[in-house]
Amino acid sequence: MSENELKALVSLLDDDDKQIADHVQAKILSLGTEAIPFLEKEWESNLNPDVQTRIEELIHTLQFDLVKERLLHWYKSPDPDLLTGMWILATYQYPDIELEKLQQEIEQVYYETWLEFRPDLYPLDQIKIINSVIFNKLKFGANTKNFHSPGNSMINVVLESRKGNPITLCVIYMLVAQKLKLPVHGVNLPNLFILTYKDDNHQFYINAFNRGLIFSKQDIENY
Structure with a gap:
């Protein structure tokens, strides 16, 4: 999906029609964690507090899904390292650690x-x-x-x-x-x-x- 298409989706996050807003959120979430950098940039540039709040919620959901996926992969590894598991958990709030x-x-x-x-x-x-x-x-x-x-x-x-x-x-x-x-x-x-x-x-x-x-x-x- 192009950046312009993503921008168009984000602009609909505060649509008065709840069905449209929910559909847009689901569409963005379906893009996975690759959408996070774009959403972070949009959060910084968007002046609508309602849209910012919804962007934050989307980012948190995507980050949480990523953490769950990485923890599951870690858990299923042959010899899971404890510190690595704790690091993955910490990346939910501190993704750059x-x-x-x-x-x-x-x-x-x-x-x-x-x-x-x-x-x-x-x-x-x-x-x-x-x-x-x-x-x-x-x-x-x-x-x-x-x-x-x-x-x-x-x-x-x-x-x-x-x-x-x-x-x-x-x-x-x-x-x-x-x-x-x-x-x-x-x-x-x-x-x-x-x-x-x-x-x-x-x-x-x-x-x-x-x-x-x-x-x-x-x-x-x-x-």
Whole structure:
């Protein structure tokens, strides 16, 4: 579809006839994500607030569809990388965020932890070192004031603000722990996402939303 044809469609977004407006929106959505750059340009140049609002809605819908498609492809891949999945999720609100930048930031958190980490220690003591670096030195923590903020689910925002929800904090913690070759994995409890350290000889749990609080299997059973 030519740019002039797209312009003509956009001009009909505020048509008084709802059927026409709905048909136009459906037509634009059928073009897929390739229409996003044009819609963004139209949003900047269009002075009609109603049209701008509808353009925003179209862009968000197209971006959401793209994120769903990419997440599905990621999920079906042979070995889905957790950070890549979090990056795809973040692109819904931050489409220009680069995976490489996130990788560098996680690498920095890992490096800060590695400097103090000792592989010869007992697992609980190893986790205490990670807790000290992540929550004391680097100041990561729970965003309890704005718990429901969408930014808490965006790993780029959490890496910058150092505040997040249980899932993003656990993801960052787990990525670092696994780079240190520790058997740390996610556990989804009712109303709370936590981590577990589990190998052939040890199992305990870590609450990254509460500064890495460590608790036992018995505590989980009584949860």
